[in-house]
Amino acid sequence: MLAQFLQFTMSGLTVGAVYAVVGLGFTIIYNASGVLNFAQGEFVMIGGMVTVFAVAAGVPLPLAILLAIAVAAIVGIGLHRLAIEPARDASPVVLIIITIGGALVLRGIAQLVFDKQLHKLPGFSGDTPVNFLGASILPQALWVLGGTAIMVALVSLFFAKTMIGKAVLATAANRLAAQLVGVNTSVILAISFALSAAIGAIAGILVTPITFTHYEVGTMLALKGFAALVLGGLGNPMGAILGGLLLGLCEQLSAGYISSTYKDAFAFIVMIGVLLVRPSGLLGSKLAERV
Amino acid sequence: MTPRSILKLAALALMAGTTLGAAKAQDIKIGAVLSVTGPASFLGDPEEKTLKMYVEEINAKGGIKGRKIQLITYDDGGDANKARTFATRLVEEDKVVAMVGGTTTGTTMSMGPVFEDAQLPFISLAGAVVIVEPQKKWVFKTPHTDRMACEKIFEDMKKRNLTKIGMISGTDGFGKSMRDECVKVNARFGIEILAEETYGPRDTDMTPQLTNLKGKSGMQAVINPGFGQGPAIVTRNFRQLGLTVPLYQSHGVASKQFIDLAGDAANGVRLPAAALLVADKLPASDPQKPVAQAYAKKFQDATKQPVSTFGGHAYDGLMILVGAIERGGADPKVIRDEIEKTKGFMGTAGIFNMTATDHMGLDLSAFKMLEIKNGDWALAE
Amino acid sequence: MRGLIGNRWAELGAMALLIGLVGLILPSGYYFRVGALVLVSAIAALGLNLLLGYAGQVSLGHAGFVGIGAYAVALLPTYWGVPTLLALAGGAVFSGLLALALGRPILRLKGHFLAVATLGLGILVAMVLTNEARITGGPDGMPVPRLELFGTRIRAPETWYWITGGVLLVATFFAQNLLNSSTGRALRALHDSEVAARAAGIDVARIKGIVFAVSAIYASVSGSLLALLNGHITPDVASFLNSIELVTMVVLGGMGSLLGSLIGAAVLVILPQALTIFHEYEHLLLGSFIILIMIFLRDGIVPTLRKRFTERGS
Structure with a gap:
């Protein structure tokens, strides 16, 4: 009984960790610029695909990982400079459509540069499951959970302790005021996009040994990440993490205890239920008038 | 908004919609609507590569009785609605004589009526039994059900x-x-x-x-x-x-x-x-060995990707079609009848024996x- | 926006003229089919535009209603012998009621909840259509009995072009009437300031609920027409990607512009057909076009161009 519950829970947490990181990525960009970036899933794809192809080309894994993070960060800055910045004062919905166009472009490029096959990476610590109170857990799942926890901690530290992080928060709170006190808001926004892309890429690298990667893997992740974001409370980074983990847990526990066919439905029903009780999301404070 | 600007937009849109490139009259046009992207891309991608590879080879060898094949492919992304639009396009605009394609059962079933109406042979590459059961006059398939x-x-x-x-x-x-x-x-x-x-x-x-x-x-x-x-x-x-x-x-x-x-x-x-x-690993006596080996080698050499049976279905479909055209010429009605008469064709999936009541022609062996x-x-x- | 409502006959006339002229010059069944697809999508986009452009709410699951309409004309005639047109109406009524039931509690909350609720609804509809294979045929879909009018089966794309064109004009006419009614005035009031509208005694949630229901009905009718036009339907119609495509059509064409919905639908249906000559560059180019249109025509194609033309004129 306990073993079964643990098995479902670990499964849910691993699946949810990716949603959580995508949700966190959404939040970082949303807080800095007010943009809901639906190309967020593509960063996860880039992280996985670049690493896979670099490793296949003979680059050692650690170097390939750094390369993938760098590529994603550059793509993030590029997305901001080429697509978001030129339409800076457009309405939020228009900006969302631009990011959807951006996602299409990134998928189109991935299809050309890489291929349309599924790919995997070897588990960082092998693929032999470890037994924990009767549940068998892949060591890579621990990498995913640990990696997510470390990323969340670092992102929190970044915002709380560094000058740049504080400047991002200032820009988010009031762009004009930030400009007046000498913050270069354009640079700050670029940093937000790069940071968001980098953590997406890291998530992509961490999960590729478990979930595989593919040039179209981002679409579903953007959807789930967005749901995580709303569930946790728009604008709160911890909310996005909590929302993502909860969403993953809902899905996998429903699959285990109720019905695997309708598990996604249960996840959404839980989500809508939570929102009816707590309209601003689990940890939300800010209310957004429009999406 | 002035009516003129609306018309201008419409004209632009129409111009963009027009397909480019007119084929030479003697070319035999074969259509292929495949799910090259989307959730079934790992089926559609090798299918498209196979078709292109072999059409090129046939043309390099002088085509079918001196007539080159012009292959027209469209990517439906796995969406049945898009597939049907492209099927209509093949029939009405590109004026193909036959079609090899339909990566998934959904896209095949959605395109089927278009080819039935136009009376053009359609060799599907999808698996489900419903494609050939109940039987449709113009629809065939090559994979096992x-x-x-x-x-x-x-x-x-x-x-x-x-x-x-x-x-x-x-x-x-x-x-x-x-x-x-x-x-x-x-x-x-x-x-x-x-x-x-x-x-x-x-x-x-x-x-x-x-x-x-x-x-x-x-x-x-x-x-x-x-x-x-x-x-x-x-x-x-x-x-x-x-x-x-x-x-x-x-x-x-x-x-x-x-x-x-x-x-x-x-x-x-x-x-x-x-x-x-x-x-x-097949015994040397197996008649399928040379066909399977040749296809596997060609695919792997050309694409640097491991061979799959999915691309093989496209090979079988194309070769059955080419065989029919070689025997009877490029008239759709004759092609259909000739496909139905395919006997003992050795493909990658096995020996095909089509009949008037069996539009797949494979057995469990x-x-x-x-x-x-x-x-x-x-x-x- | 005021200009738009003042010029309602001009707008309706322009749309009719556009549909008529294009219909006269289309060369083949393929073009008529693409044309009919544009018009069918425009019907759903039009409804969504009322929601997005006037009530300020986003639906991320509108394809769910399209799916309900599509399967209404597939299932009801097949299993219960319901006449096709009655099935179409049934799907529309069901969609409308579902929207009211969903919208009522959710639209009382301030914020983006409709987006999330509809996202869930759309996924739920697609999931039911996919999994209840015994009656829906599952992911491979099911055939749709053809529409019979006056004893003849309607299947030629030409006929469908004119039918969907007619339905779009009627839908536009109703949308304009809605915008000119007291509901429409309330809508515009709350578009300008929700607080002021509330203070003036307008039941904001009720108004938004009505608009949401109307948009759901439009989507359902669009789905029914699509199913009848195709003769075979799969759960793809209700997918999240199609919901996103509908929102993109509205925003590309111009939020709040009814003609914009038609133009937005035209761009997103025709562009992929034109881009096939670029083969594997298709998605890259489609995405780039969407970005460029939104950067350079950021209020949407129709409103931005109209602004430019009137500026030049004066």
Whole structure:
């Protein structure tokens, strides 16, 4: 009984960790610029695909990982400079459509540069499951959970302790005021996009040994990440993490205890239920008038 | 907004919609609507590559009786609605004489009526029985049906005295259709399905479903109808949970990619598939050996990707069509009649014997039961 | 926006003229089919535009209603012998009621909840259509009985072009009437300031609920027509990607512009057909076009161009 519950829970947490990181990525960009970036899933794809192809080309894994993070960060800055910045004062919905166009472009490029096959990476610590109170857990799942926890901690530290992080928060709170006190808001926004892309890429690298990667893997992740974001409370980074983990847990526990066919439905029903009780999301404070 | 600007926009839109490039009159135009992108891209991609590769080869050798083939391909992204638009385009605009394509059952069923109405032969590359049953005058198919896959698997289970099984299937078209066929024929083999689970096409962790299957007492084997990433993840989760009963996959994973993705977990998995995958291991006396070997080599050399039976279906479809045109010329009605008369054609999926009542023409003998051993295919029989 | 409502006959006339002229010059069944697809999508986009452009709410699951309409004309005639047109109406009424039931509690909350609720609804509809294979045919879909009018089966794309064109004009006419009614005035009031509208005694949630229901009905009718036009339907119609495509059509064409919905639908249906000559560059180019249009025509194609033309004129 306990073993079964643990098995479902670990499964849910691993699946949810990716949603959580995508949700966190959404939040970082949303807080800095007010943009809901639906190309967020593509960063996860880039992280996985670049690493896979670099490793296949003979680059050692650690170097390939750094390369993938760098590529994603550059793509993030590029997305901001080429697509978001030129339409800076457009309405939020228009900006969302631009990011959807951006996602299409990134998928189109991935299809050309890489291929349309599924790919995997070897588990960082092998693929032999470890037994924990009767549940068998892949060591890579621990990498995913640990990696997510470390990323969340670092992102929190970044915002709380560094000058740049504080400047991002200032820009988010009031762009004009930030400009007046000498913050270069354009640079700050670029940093937000790069940071968001980098953590997406890291998530992509961490999960590729478990979930595989593919040039179209981002679409579903953007959807789930967005749901995580709303569930946790728009604008709160911890909310996005909590929302993502909860969403993953809902899905996998429903699959285990109720019905695997309708598990996604249960996840959404839980989500809508939570929102009816707590309209601003689990940890939300800010209310957004429009999406 | 002035009416003039509206017209201007409309004119622009229309100009953009016009297709470019008029073909030479003597060329034989063959259409192909494939799911090159989207969830079925790992089927559609090798199909498209195969068609292009062989049309090029045929043309380099002077075409069919001196007439070159012009291949027109469209990517439907796996969407049945888009597929139908492209089918209409092939018929009305490109004026093809026949079509080889339709990667999934959904797109095939959606395009079928277009070719029926236009009276053009349509050779589908999708699996489900419904494509040829009930039979449609102009529609053919080259892959084995999912019902045959179920029968082949149950036959093997019966031989091994495995009568109580569990099933975990994908909710994509392939998995769903094969699951439905399996629950229709299992009783005939004396096999009882104790429990059923499903997973979505984009799911990444099936341990909850497999934990439930593991908990069923008396389960002797598990069968997993599905294609894409799902079966590879199921296979890995299966081993992760320490399940030891035999695992059967379907012909939907008949690509080396499955072994690459599933890794060591794939060892011991059995699946029904065309002999193409084991071309090198066939006895020299097997008449299928040279065809399968030649295709496998050509595909791997040209694409640097492992060979799959999916591309093989496109090869079979194209060659059946080319054979029909060679025999009777490029008139659609004659092509249809000639396709129906295909006898003893040795393809990658087996020997095709089409008749007026059988628009697939394959029997179970062409299907081999394979087992994955040491990361490679092996004949299980 | 005021200009738009002042010029309602001009707008309706322009749309009729556009549909008529294009219909006269289309060369083949293929072009008529693409044309009919544009018009069918425009009907759903039009409804969504009322929601997005006037009530300020986003639906991320509108394809769910399209799916309900599509399967209404597939299932009801097949299993219960319901006449096709009655099935179409049934799907529309069901969609409308479902929207009201969903919208009522959710639209009382301030914020983006409709987006999330509809996202869930759309996924739920697609999931039911995919999984209840015994009646829906599952992911491979099911055939749709052809529409029979006056004893003849309607299947030629030409006929469908004119039918969908007619329905779009009627839909536009109703949309304009809605915008000119007291509901429409309330809508505009709350578009300008929700607080002021509330203070003036307008039941904001009720108004938004009505608009949401109307948009759901439009989507359902669009789905029914699509199913009848195709003769075969799969659960893809209800997919999340199609919901996103509908939102993109509205925003590309111009939020709040009814003509914009038609133009937005035209761009997103025709562009992929034109881009096929670029083969594997298709998605890259489609995405680039969407970005460029939104950067350079950021209020949407129709409103931005109209602004430019009137500026030049004065």
